[in-house]
Amino acid sequence: MVLALGASYVASRGGGPRSTFGLHRAEILAALVNALALLVVCGYLAWAGISRLADPVSVDAGPMVAFAAVGLVANAVSLVILNRSETGSLNLRGAANEVFADLVGSVLAVLAGAVIWVWGLDRADPIASLVIAALILPRSLVLLRESAAILLEVAPRGLDxxxxxxxxxxxxxxxxxxxxxxxxxxxxxxxxxxxxxxxxxxxxxxxxxxxxxxxxxxxxxxxxxxxxxxxxxxxxxxxxxxxxxxx
The missing domain is CATH 3.30.70.1350 (Cation efflux protein, cytoplasmic domain)
Structure with missing residues (x-):
């Protein structure tokens, strides 16, 4: 969110005499960084999930559910605010993808915590990590492809x-x-x-x-x-x- 807002601020400023197109590409760079960050998160979640499936770790379900519930509310509010934007900005989509990933993580953390609390199934936590990685991977790849296409000056999609x-x-x-x-x-x-x-x-x-x-x-x-x-x-x-x- 901070990166996206910072990039939007930079892009809104007029460029100097050498920045003949302004600083609009700052938003695209931010979107690219967001996409790469999400892919790193996906890789970590997949690695951690597989590792803990093979060797389950005991999880304290109470604090896990409490913190996840707070994160769920905060991320839901942030996502609603971002989705109200009708600019079509790739930068804001990148920020929304990050918030979406956090939101999904919070939802699955609450569910996993409930499963661990009720049934004592510690593997619910790594399973949730793998599901989160699978859900955010496609969105991250799309964001990466679209931001890279703009930076490589590929013709706009839909323009023949x-x-x-x-x-x-x-x-x-x-x-x-x-x-x-x-x-x-x-x-x-x-x-x-x-x-x-x-x-x-x-x-x-x-x-x-x-x-x-x-x-x-x-x-x-x-x-x-x-x-x-x-x-x-x-x-x-x-x-x-x-x-x-x-x-």
Missing amino acids: LDDVRRHLLAMPGVLDVHDLHAWTITSGMPSLSAHVTVTEEALAELGVGGVLDRLSECTAEHFDVRHSTFQVEPVTHREHEDLGEVH
Whole structure:
């Protein structure tokens, strides 16, 4: 929770002159750290559960149930607060996953404590640990995959670049679309860039500004990408396209 809130605060601050995209990725880094921390917890719980199944340890059920009940209430309140957020932030999802893991742990600890108290079955505690690990592992892997995809600048899920290319090519005057890239700056902030070759007639009729307006409206309307950057090129620019590679 502290990490998630701290990352949200950092992300809300404007970046310096070198942070041209701001500090939005702080939230994604926090989500990645949360995912890795949860995987470490999963590994520890699995190891501890298997070890104590083989060699059961006596557990004092009374304090176990009492502390778990307090944790259950606190985690339930925290989870309700986090779930009220509608930002879709990967960072907050990471925090929610941690609270969920604690909540599940508290519930199973209460149940395990009750079983130990009533029936004296000490193996209920390691069994609960294994169940907790099994429940939080899938959520942790999903969080890890999604945060890594953003940091690696993989195209946003649900955005088909071939479909984007087809829409742009269908616009009057557009001859070619190349160097098409899409990435996510942070949760809910997809971006797109492309080089677009247009006819001389389109440039003469609409001007560069008019062509840019149409391209931006296309991606915003059909793909909900609000931040698009286009380089509009005349046909004669093709022979200069790779000058950067020559030098």
